[in-house]
Amino acid sequence: MRDDSARWNAPSSLDYASDDLSVIEVTLPSQIWVSGTDVLQIYKDKLVSWPDIVAAQNYALALRRDRLLLVGAAQPLSGFNIQQGHATSDVSDAYKVIDISGKRAFDRLRHGAELNLDKPSASVMRRAFGVDVLLYRVGTDARFRLHVPRALMQSVFQQLIS
């Protein structure tokens, strides 16, 4: 039983800018997990893997052979759709999302994650700064988007900009 409030910085804004690194928090309309044996096939036109560059507002992040994260889609009720065989959960607030750009962006990310732009991966899931995150590019080849579990975003953010 100890008051450790002063040992931990209060959560701060996720926006940061320097000459060669920019981090901005992004609010996405929705994030929805969809699991099912055929989800990757069904959403193949919207599917994003590593090191893809996303241009659309509405896309599907490939996570594993039977799971993806729909970004920007209309929010269906969570549950299991027996006709489709799909399990759906709204996780719009489970991930905090930031965009990272600037000359140092990739270098900073490589301080926390094993990344290789030359080696494609079927999944955008990564271990970065000790946390399971989703990582891909958006808009340009030098702008990275990071989805981080909400409760650990402060730690990832601090490590990213330090």
Place this chain on the structure above:
Amino acid sequence: MSMRRIDNFGLVDRAKPLSFSFDGRRYRGFDGDTVASALIASDVRILGRSFKYHRPRGLWSAWSDDPNAIMDISQNGRVLPNCQASTTYLEDAMSARAVNAWPSAARDIKGGLDLFHRWLGAGFYYKTFMWPDWHLFEPAIRKMAGLGSVSQDVLSDYCADQTFDHCDVLVVGGGAAGLTAARAASEDGQNVCLVDDQRLPGGGVYQMQSVDGQDPSDWVADQCKAIRTAGGRILNQTTAYGVYDHGLIGLMQTHRFGVAPGLIRMRADRVVLATGALDRPITFPENDRPGIMSLAGSAELLARYGVLVGQNLAVVANHSLAETSIALLTRAGAEITRIDPKVRPFKAYKGARATGLKQGGHARLFDAVLTSGGMTPVIHLWRHMGGKLDWCETRQAFLPAETPAKMIAIGAANGTFEIDVALEEARCAGIGHASLRADTRYHITALWPEPASKGRQWIDFQHDVTLKDIEIAAQENYVSVEHLKRYTTLGMASDQGKTSNMAGLAAMAALQGQSIPEVGTTTFRPPFVPVPLELYRGPHREQNWHPLKRLPLENTHRAMGAALGEYGGWLRPGWYGDGDPKTQIAAEVRAARTSVGLFDASPLGKIDVMGPDAADFLNFIYYNTINTMTVGSIRYGFMLTEAGVIYDDGVVTRMAHNHFVVSCSSSHVDGVRMHLEAWRQDGHDPDNIYIHDTTQHWATATITGPKARHVLNSLGLDIDLDGAVFAHMSLRETQWQGTHVRIARVSFSGDTSFEVSIRASRAASLWDALVRAGAPFGLCAIGIEAMSIMRAEKGYIIIGKDTDGETMPHDLGFAGPRIKKTSAFLGDRSLHTDKANDKARRQLVGLISENGLLPTGAHIVHAGQSRGYVTSSYDSPTLNGPIALALIANGHARMGEAVEIWHLGETQTAEICAPCFFDIKGEQLHA
């Protein structure tokens, strides 16, 4: 004539003199020197003391295989302990002090310990300090042991930069073979990274007169230029110190003194190992005397630093490569006397500023005695990678055998000692072609320790392991190399056996009448060279050492004056307000019991389990029956391990026919998710079960207490909260201000409670609304400390606090499913073993004490034996007295019995009672 600097030799910058001190005396060196080379150039013969006997130690070698010159070094107020003088580059104003020696290495006051060496052999500690108690001797021994001293000053900016990297080809070692392989690979279009641990690459090529017809320095410069021109990278002062899981290579990049090294976690498609070979000592009486050093090391001192270790030199060597070193030393003007090591008896002795050798009745003094018992390929990384070794009789060395995936050894590391052959081998390796190991022109006469020979013969210079110690170990049946290592500490010095292991293995082989490969090697483990702990810590410090999970409402709690602390991996409010914590917590309990409390329960697990098989799956996972639950109902249950032990407790909600939400303990969410995933994929059809951990999407506010319903009603929700309609252990879903909310009528406080869950981004709005709605009722925000007291009053457990690694459900009074549940469930079989049915099992009970608060952890004793312990103990604000929960042997059958409680030598009595002190009939819970 003694040790001195030779013109026209070496790579140091003589235009940049540097000043430094060693053991309080001032010396000078040059930029490019190591601390060791500068001291040798200054004719300092004793650079350290051995670990046990405090014998004087001179430099053995010129780089990382030197076990003797270990120093605490400081510069500009920055002190680093246990630096290898042979690998620490000299900087101006450095101050070095030999470790394990006082007042100096040359005049160590503990040098007299060597007089007692007859009584300090292998196993001395184990045999001598058995009686009456090791702990009596331990403090003094520990004070004497150890090497350098850690400074009390914290280097706040000493922070290792850590990064990940990748390449097609990683070449380890920048000698002739490494440079050639890196050039070939780069020019072949591959992404190449060459790492070399020295400031200037080149390895041992500077000892040669020419390489490929060029001056060695020019040749190295050409190779480096070609590698860089082709796009390759060269990382100097970078040591590949270990190979880890899936071939990840740890690279340590050192910088200026006092600057923390950097860690590069390198992933390479291929690794070319060009780490060279080390000179090994010859074992003969008094072979540890200062002035006896490695032949290759002395050549390297001359080639890199321009230091000749003496004019009058004896060379004791048994192989053909010695000629290259001898030629170099001769060019520098040394007079060489060849000594045949096979002519015995043969021993060293101490001379005044010289080293004596006696052989065949003749005694001679030399400035230095240079020995080489053969070359040992550096195959540490090869073994880390899982590569096998073969014994080569021709080379008298272990060589790389079957090539592990992604790694190839070349040059001296592969036993290819001839430069022309090595260069061709390297070119092939660079472009990915393995070549068969060629026949060698190298020849060596086997020369290994001879057990039972006279005199003190050193095997491990730093740890003072002698041939006699190996003999003692063999006599006492420590014949396995791993046991030998641990019994004698052979190879456990900071050089990790680079100089000692081969001699030790050979000695043990001779003692057992076996061959060296039959005895085998010890396990090669990272790191190859000592690395500072900071390398591993890097940015994982302070708040990033073990980052806590943060609540969506943290800033709200801070604004309310919450005292935040770690609870199960989350930073949560323990209590609110600045006053005395116990007073604050007690007030929160009273408010919640008499009116209404508001508690942030966001970390509670919310794991969706969905699919056609979800019900049967959870019925298997849970001890309790799940598949009979109706939609909208909630059930409390236990998850067990296969051993039948309680892993987690929590509630399950049936949201729909094939959709459940598992609300596990806050601290167990990640574990439970993995537990569910593991069983989903084992014994179940994973295509019919899906597990989504949505915990962090939600925030949960718990309203608890007699006025909870009133507060919730004030929110204007369109559901009937009446207890007859919305019963305990059921769930409703609705909208609040356009946002979907789940309201679960469950309770951890034991009072009427509602858990309202909303998406995290709307949590602050909901919390504020509840605070406003509760104000007329005296609503009080409560922290987890108050909640812990309330749940204990009710007898609700916290897993891991009121249970331990043996607790089964029936120990808590939940015996029903064990007896009645017919379908298979996880842990079932273990609940019917003799151990599970033992009457002496520890069972959860309550304790009442009239003597005040019982200490948590206090033992329930009988006849001097522990019969259980207090798991939770509080001064209950509700009951105005102490309450406790305990696990006690056969506790359920001992209600009303008085028991003796022991804690830190004091005893008191308490009475066993049922583990429920509040609302025993459940009237408030179900109100």
